[in-house]
Amino acid sequence: MTPRLLSLYLASLASAGLVASAETPKVNWAPCPAGEFNTTLDLQCGNLTVPLDYTGTAESAKGKTVNLQLVKVLAPTQPSRGGIQMNFGGPGSPARGGTVLYGELLLAGTGTTIPFVCTNNTFTMGQILNEIGSTLESDNAERRSWARGAIDANICKEEGNADEIGQFIGTAFVARDILSVAEAISEDGLIRYWGISYGTTLGATIAAMFPDRIGKMIIDGVSNTRDYYHAHADYEQWSDTDLVFRYFFDSCITAPPGECALAAFNKTASELHDDAWAFIEGLRISPVAAGTTLVDMGTFKSIILGGLKSVGGWPAMSATLAAILYGNETESKAAIQSFVQPSTATQYAIASFPIVLSQYAILCSDRTVRLDSFEAQEQAGAFKKLYEISRFAGDTVSPITAHCTQWPWKAREVYKGDFQVKTKNPILLASNTRDAHTALRSAFNVSSGFEGSAVLEVNGTGHATFGAPSLCGFLATRAYWQNGMLPKPGSVCDAPHPFSSYTWDDVLEEVAGQRKNNTPAEKRRVSPRWWM
Template sequence: MFSLRTLLGLCSLASAHALSYNTSKIQWGPCNETELPSEYPIECSRLPVPLDYTRPNASETLVLELVKVPATVKPSKGSILLNFGGPGLPARDDLVGALADRLLALSGRSYDLVAFDPRGTGNTLPTACFEPGYESNEFANDLLLGNQSDVQLGRLWARGTTEAEACLARQNETGSLISTAFVARDLISTVDALGEDGMLRYWGFSYGTTLGATVSAMFPDRIHRMVLDGQQNPHEYYHAQADFQEWTDSDKVFSAIFSGCVAAPSNCALATGNNATAADLEHAVWDLVDTLKYRPLALGSYIVDYSVLKGLLQASLYDSAGWPQLATWLNLLITKQYAVLEDLLTAAFPTDESTVLASLRTVEALRGIHCGDNDVRTEGLEGMMSVVERLYRTSRVMGDAAIGNYFACAQWRIEPRERYTGTFDIKTKNPVLFIGNTFDGHTPLASARNLSATFEGSVVLEVNGYGHSSLAVPSACTIRTTSAYWLDGTLPNEGVVCPSDAPLYSDVTWADVIAKVYGNDTGPGHKRTVPASPVSRSLFGPVLRLRSGESG
């Protein structure tokens, strides 16, 4: 454990090392189109940074693979570095995919957007505790929710034991080098290598907000602009047995799936041809969850059981744009149109080996980063039972989602070379903008307000919509507000609430809203979909794929 005095010394030492290490600008060039396909004129580069920031005189380096989406308004005002969460989610693919057009719009189209896969993810010190094949399949088959059965908690605890031991045996060195504190230093190293003004411009989503809070605490004088969007509670992330606050509003968002459906029956299969109330529909879905718990459904090579259906419901909280599709699937289950549902599931959840392995690597990355960052260890399953009970009380829909993650972290045995242990009472050189949705099932608005209160001069922008982070809520007001912040540092007044321009179960997309603000949209125009948040990818994605008859 680092003392505050030691930590401050390391901060200044590593910062000075980064400044001297990168003496020239990054050289951008063409990207490998096979590895990183994109509709945008993207550019790529490779940046060597210190492998271990606690050994400033060592020669070992780590290569960060950078991607840039250039500003469409020239000349560029500089670069915004991005992190899309997890922890464990690679950033490059998401940036050059469906997110680029809206991020350009939200930043005034005047900044280059830059991302790299953080340590532990993608090709950057990837975490792999289990060998492909039998070991990975066994691991995947244990990715079940805590309330799957009355014996599941014991099995998850045992799985956490084997996982902690396997990672210690195979990833002890790598696992000690992937902490959030080191990624914060990678951000500063990248800023220094960009050769701009030496100041960090950063936009973090979900776990990326914890990374942003950490780099702000470690380097407060290096912050020029920062948006923390979908705020995670960093105190719980580092110091609690579970992320309790994350699920505070989950059940409210879940109920809105059904109230929104009843209000727009023409675009919601669950409400078509009946007079069911929102409460009726929600009750019917919970009955379906309970039925599948004891009588799983075989659909071709797929087995749809409690964990599969509950996982789909949990993942749906990330973006209301997916609710019409979810309603279709639920209606097919309830009305027993199994052949149609099987075709839809086959298209949505491929079971090829590469897809499954990529999902599992994301799970392993999440465990490696989060468990190493977290400083709480617990002896025995009994010591975690009060945690489980509190999670179940907090949310019916999300309470059992991440039990396996918390059980693994409770037994983790890899200690990072550096773990951030300081406070978040911070005065950054320039004020930070926090963004929180009124209804976010994973990072409630309360988390943004609580952390903003400790960031001097910061302001919270509330977006009145459903989903995880502002990216899930198309809003012209959000575009104008965030663009003003990025372009000239203008913060919204306290209490400003941006309305959503996409009613639930409507066909309004981000492309529609961008065109409303900018006129003729120069971007390629993507549908209103958001890449699944790290939790949904890493915990829910593999469930259906690996519960099929495929071996991959």
């Protein structure tokens, strides 16, 4: 687990080399350990030592440091224009894993270690994960969630190392890590950064804390930073979730023949949508046993919510839903079981536990809102507001609200500014038109605070623009990194139909001039004047 998430991406943008100050600590690069990365990319690994406590005010952290573990991909053309640090989101996800997922596309990947440990007891892990994944569907669910928040904090205190490091894993310290790396990788000390999902909150924090140090920055799949730090919940984040869930069925009906299994039942999009909701609501009363896994409303909705992130999985998700909703009893049970993958559920849950808890720990230590009773929580109306914002996600994401308002550990440093700044160079924000996890409006809201910034909107579906392959989006991103070009206000990049078979491999082939003869024109469409 790596709560301080760093990635180092050395862009393949040929230019004169950049030299850092002689006083700045350097990273000594060497070949990465054999077998760590399953890739043919030319990788090097290195380390950078930074303070555990940048404020220097914590007695328990005096003299203690953190060893940031970095990995870079050598630019194909040397010398490169410099390094781009990346954060793939989370917070708390292992960034080195991003190399495998995104490496061939981004030439990226990293990691760093400062482990937040809540418990090593697998039974306790299961209890915590079960409550986190539940929906607030019973009469006493909100009180239960509040009680669970207090219990989990006590577990982390008594069985883990929360007292030791809980105050040192906040976003402001990660921002300082990013600056330290920028100063150390033989450049001009300017920050070049690409953040996705939570990485956008980190990016906005970096830009606000160090506006004069921004070389270039893209934040993609943008979260509302004011909600993140100062609200009871990330309200705006879920404001388009219901729209995207409905759009899944709308796009199914208009999909190319054979691409969406749900289209075979001669139902309208509204009927498919209503049937899906009827099944989901049925799980509230009658959970289903799928092998060794109990599938209730919360479990099912959480899986669907994850599936809405990337349209690449929509054909498979539609086939599974078709069997669940319209198959016979045997087909439906088999589909449900395959949906939750019970054979690996326990192992996956235990493996993911550190990531889930680090997400809670980072977010909750950053959040400034604290409440001392359930009655105060109820009066604040966070649960009710989340329900009103999203029928689909509101109750699914509510438990973290009860955890954060009771979280005992506050980040040693929290950025307290207003995110109204002018950066040395303008930043680029990006978002899909339809994103179930970070609404498009957040990109425009955050952009309004950064003078000179621009928003790249891709008329696609999925979480961040990586979820919607688009040649136009790729070219716009490349133009920004190469020349600092920004999209014109109001410009929108096209993206293929979500049930098409178009992938990032197709984008790369087109960029390389290797267009397939059967690639439809709408997949290739690029607005000729999207830049400023």
